[in-house]
Amino acid sequence: MRVERGALDGVLLFIPAQHHDDRGFFTRTFDAAVAEKHGLNPAAFIQDSQSRSRKGTIRALHGRSGKGEAKLVRCARGAVHDVLVDARPSSPTFGRQMTTVLDDELFAHLYVPPGLLHGYQALTDQADVCYRIDREHDPAEDIAVRYDDPDLAIAWPLPVTAISERDLAARSWAEVRRRLLASP
Secondary structure: OEEEEOOOOOOEEEEOOEEEEOOEEEEOOOOHHHHHHOOOOHHHOOEEEEEEEEOOEEEEEEEEOOOOOOEEEEEEEOEEEEEEEEOOOOOOOOOOEEEEEEEOOOOOEEEEOOOEEEEEEEOOOEEEEEEEEOOOOOHHHEEEEOOOOOOOOOOOOOOOOEOOHHHHOOEOHHHHHHHHHHOO
């Protein structure tokens, strides 16, 4: 398994080796020893979730206040345009964003450290995204920023076909940024 550092502080991309033959392929999508070697505690991930989206759907931009939430994210079926925004005021990459494609060909796991906003757009007719999360979900800690915020100017690759009411009602990056900077 190869590990690459992302453009944002603390982000890692775990890229597994694939073994192909006439039956298809085999790949180990996660390896606890490799994660530990790169500073992660695999036992800390206590919830697994999965979403299915149709082409053009955007699920974004979500994060958590308080201690934040670490995630391991991968696309098990199809492909997604994955977006991270650094919402950690003390980070050297605060306010910057990073994009990558996650798909069912490379099977990469994206490690998202606590304090980042995360979202994605489905690039294929169907895209299944799997998450491993290190904390129980507490809706009182949810942070959401509009997917089309002009200050972030995220370049979503496809026209939007579906987005939740919650995401449409999300706050601006300027408002969330002010709150984050004002927090102790």
